[in-house]
Amino acid sequence: MSAFITALFKLIFLGDQLIFGEIMTALFAMSKTAFEISIGLTGVLALWLGIMQIGERSGFIALLTRGLTPLFGKLMPDIPANHPALGAMVMNISANALGLDNAATPLGIKAMQELQSLNPNKETASNAQILFLVINTSAVTLFPVTIFTYRAQMGATHPTDVFIPILLATYFSTLCGLLAVAWVQKINLLDKTILAYLSGFTAFVASIIVYFSQLNQADMLFQSALISNLILFSLIIVFISSAAYQKIDAYEAFIVGAKEGFQTAIGIIPYLVAMLVAIGVFRASGALDLLMDGLRYAVNLAHLDPRFIDAMPTALMKPFSGSGARAMMVDTMQTYGADSFAGRLSSIVQGSTETTFYVLAVYFGSVGIKNIRHALACGLIADFAGIIAAIFIAYWFFS
Numbered sequence: 001m002s003a004f005i006t007a008l009f010k011l012i013f014l015g016d017q018l019i020f021g022e023i024m025t026a027l028f029a030m031s032k033t034a035f036e037i038s039i040g041l042t043g044v045l046a047l048w049l050g051i052m053q054i055g056e057r058s059g060f061i062a063l064l065t066r067g068l069t070p071l072f073g074k075l076m077p078d079i080p081a082n083h084p085a086l087g088a089m090v091m092n093i094s095a096n097a098l099g100l101d102n103a104a105t106p107l108g109i110k111a112m113q114e115l116q117s118l119n120p121n122k123e124t125a126s127n128a129q130i131l132f133l134v135i136n137t138s139a140v141t142l143f144p145v146t147i148f149t150y151r152a153q154m155g156a157t158h159p160t161d162v163f164i165p166i167l168l169a170t171y172f173s174t175l176c177g178l179l180a181v182a183w184v185q186k187i188n189l190l191d192k193t194i195l196a197y198l199s200g201f202t203a204f205v206a207s208i209i210v211y212f213s214q215l216n217q218a219d220m221l222f223q224s225a226l227i228s229n230l231i232l233f234s235l236i237i238v239f240i241s242s243a244a245y246q247k248i249d250a251y252e253a254f255i256v257g258a259k260e261g262f263q264t265a266i267g268i269i270p271y272l273v274a275m276l277v278a279i280g281v282f283r284a285s286g287a288l289d290l291l292m293d294g295l296r297y298a299v300n301l302a303h304l305d306p307r308f309i310d311a312m313p314t315a316l317m318k319p320f321s322g323s324g325a326r327a328m329m330v331d332t333m334q335t336y337g338a339d340s341f342a343g344r345l346s347s348i349v350q351g352s353t354e355t356t357f358y359v360l361a362v363y364f365g366s367v368g369i370k371n372i373r374h375a376l377a378c379g380l381i382a383d384f385a386g387i388i389a390a391i392f393i394a395y396w397f398f399s
Contacts, residue, residue: 027281031273033334039265046261048145051236053257054250058242068093071197075178075187076128078118085114089132096136097143108136108359109366116367124371125364127185131178133363133375137356138170138177138382143235144351150330151347156338161221162347163228164208165393169352171205173386180378212397220397278327305399308391310335310342315349315387319380322355345394352386 068090072079079085088111111132119126125133144166151159175198182189189195212220243250292309299306311332318325329350333343356379364372 027277031277035269035273042262042265046258046265048149049261050254050256050258051239052145053260054243054248054253055235055239057248057253058239058246060239060242070193074191074193075131078126078128079115080118083114083118085111085118085128088114093135108363112363112367116369122367123369125369125373125375129364129369130373130375130378131181131185131187133359134177134181134378134382135174136363137354137359137379138174138386143232146326147329147347147351148232150326151333151338151343154330154333154338154343156333156343158225158229159338160228160232161225162344162351163231164212164224165344165348165390165397166351168205168208168393169348169386169390171201172389173352173382175202176385177378177382180381181374184374184378217397217399224397305395307341308345308394311345311349311394314346315390318349318353318387319356319383320358322358325350325355341394341398344398345390348390348394349387352390353383356380356383 069086072086072089073081076086092108092111112129115126115129115132116122119129144163147162147166148159151162179189181187187194189198212224215223240250242248243253292312295312296306296309299309314325314328314332317328329346332346333340336342338344356376360372360376360379364375
């Protein structure tokens with residue numbers, strides 16, 4: 001028996017000492033990397049959140065709210081006209097679209113509470129609550145500033161070159177989530193108001209697809225980066241000009257947002273350290289490679305291009321943990337490069353969907369809902385559609 005125990009000890013603690021050494025190296029290296037990334041994000045986050053604060057005070061969110069209110073009134077006929085829930089929902093979605101995560105969550109909880117006031121069965125999710133949640137989980141993202149920030153920090157040549165791909169992927173994610181809920185809830189998508197909005201959004205996305213489909217890959221990459229930068233710079237000019245026109249102190253608003261950006265960058269250090277260290281250990285142990293090799297083998301059997309596999313950790317983590325998916329995205333860019341196919345695809349995946357299980361827990365938990373009905377299924381349909389769309393779009397733009 002003693003000989004067996006000695007042999008087992010050697011097998012575990014001596015035979016695999018190289019693996020244990022790599023794991024310990026990963027522990028310290030990834031904790032250092034997480035800290036350096038968080039500190040490096042400080043300036044860019046301060047800049048963008050400062051600009052977004054100017055946009056918020058200049059009334060840009062209020063403008064989006066007025067524009068989207070008629071659509072939500074038709075999609076959710078059970079909500080009375082001019083009910084506070086409509087404004088809260090549209091403001092939440094507007095904040096999400098602009099990348100104002102810190103503002104979006106409390107607005108979302110407020111919207112869910114307003115919807116709960118109309119819910120006759122307080123422990124069961126209403127149709128309006130489910131539709132609102134699925135739209136949230138499908139991530140209506142117009143300006144994924146955080147992703148641009150991480151890409152810039154990781155050394156991307158053009159951090160915003162994923163802007164158009166993310167816009168397309170999030171459109172398909174949201175559309176599929178909406179169609180899933182509409183099918184279950186028997187929403188009439190042929191209503192003239194709903195049809196007008198959907199037609200407008202679809203025509204805009206279709207025009208992007210048609211335009212870029214006529215370009216070769218070099219021109220596609222160049223013009224995608226150019227248009228993305230032009231749109232973002234124009235957005236800054238519009239925010240500042242609007243603030244000046246309304247005699248809003250843009251400098252003071254910027255400082256408020258910049259301070260929030262600094263606090264955000266510092267606040268994510270513990271979470272980023274925890275997640276990157278866990279991922280580093282997972283990778284050093286060989287478990288992540290084993291999982292990816294299994295997926296790669298299945299893809300090769302189907303005679304498909306396996307390059308997308310390297311970005312799948314972000315996709316697999318996304319429905320469960322936003323911080324985990326973000327850490328996976330950072331790890332992918334660090335491992336393969338920010339401008340690699342996998343680095344760009346992981347960024348597109350990160351921007352195409354939201355953290356379904358987290359949103360379910362926070363939003364429904366805030367009002368005590370226990371029976372979520374078809375919310376999870378429809379949310380996961382949106383996630384799946386966004387990930388599949390991200391893969392195809394990444395091959396189209398960056399293959």
